[in-house]
């Protein structure tokens with residue numbers, strides 16, 4: 001699995017701001033969107049381009065276009081919705097495929113409850129977004145689902161990843177590419193990432 005911890009100063013700065021204990025819902029949402037846009041920019045740096053000729057103001061002109069597959073952004077509900085607009089800022093034509101999974105608070109096992117994927121998803125690049133990769137269970141279940149539907153080209157974007165989750169994801173899906181703003185230290189006994197962001201879903205939705 002290719003893992004990229006993005007070192008861009010804007011990403012380092014903004015993910016640091018997100019760790020503040022008393023951060024407001026508004027600020028957390030804004031930063032989640034901003035960091036997601038920056039991760040998308042980095043993660044798409046190697047998309048293939050091709051030269052085409054179009055009608056320009058002074059006659060035919062050669063321009064470059066992104067070649068090949070169209071994309072679908074795949075937010076894992078709920079918290080992944082907080083990253084979706086950031087991705088769409090740079091990929092405005094991407095279709096959205098939603099996967100609903102929550103983590104059982106006792107067992108930490110992923111519990112799937114909904115999904116609605118775009119048609120012919122197997123022909124698209126899937127950009128899977130979730131702020132937190134903790135044990136990795138929710139992401140593994142999502143990638144399992146996407147692969148069952150024939151997806152071959154999958155890129156994962158997470159704001160914060162725990163080493164435990166990266167290890168589990170690598171073991172289950174070694175072919176993935178993952179971009180993150182931070183690889184943190186570890187999980188605590190409740191499965192929360194340290195230092196982490198706390199409960200990202202609650203912070204994005206203002207619950208609790």
Ligand SMILES: O=P(O)(O)OC[C@H]1O[C@H](OP(=O)(O)OP(=O)(O)O)[C@H](O)[C@@H]1O
Pocket residue numbers: 076077078079080101102103104108110130131132133134135136137138139165191200201202
């Ligand atoms: O790597 P894991 O151990 O599976 O944990 C990470 C998952 O937990 C959080 O979702 P949560 O279950 O809190 O759902 P929510 O987004 O609806 O709040 C988070 O957004 C991930 O989806």
Ligand SMILES: O=c1cc[nH]c(=O)[nH]1
Pocket residue numbers: 132134191192193194196197198199200201
């Ligand atoms: O640290 C964590 C772990 C799982 N889910 C979260 O929202 N935060």
Ligand SMILES: [Mg+2]
Pocket residue numbers: 079199200201202
């Ligand atoms: Mg949550």
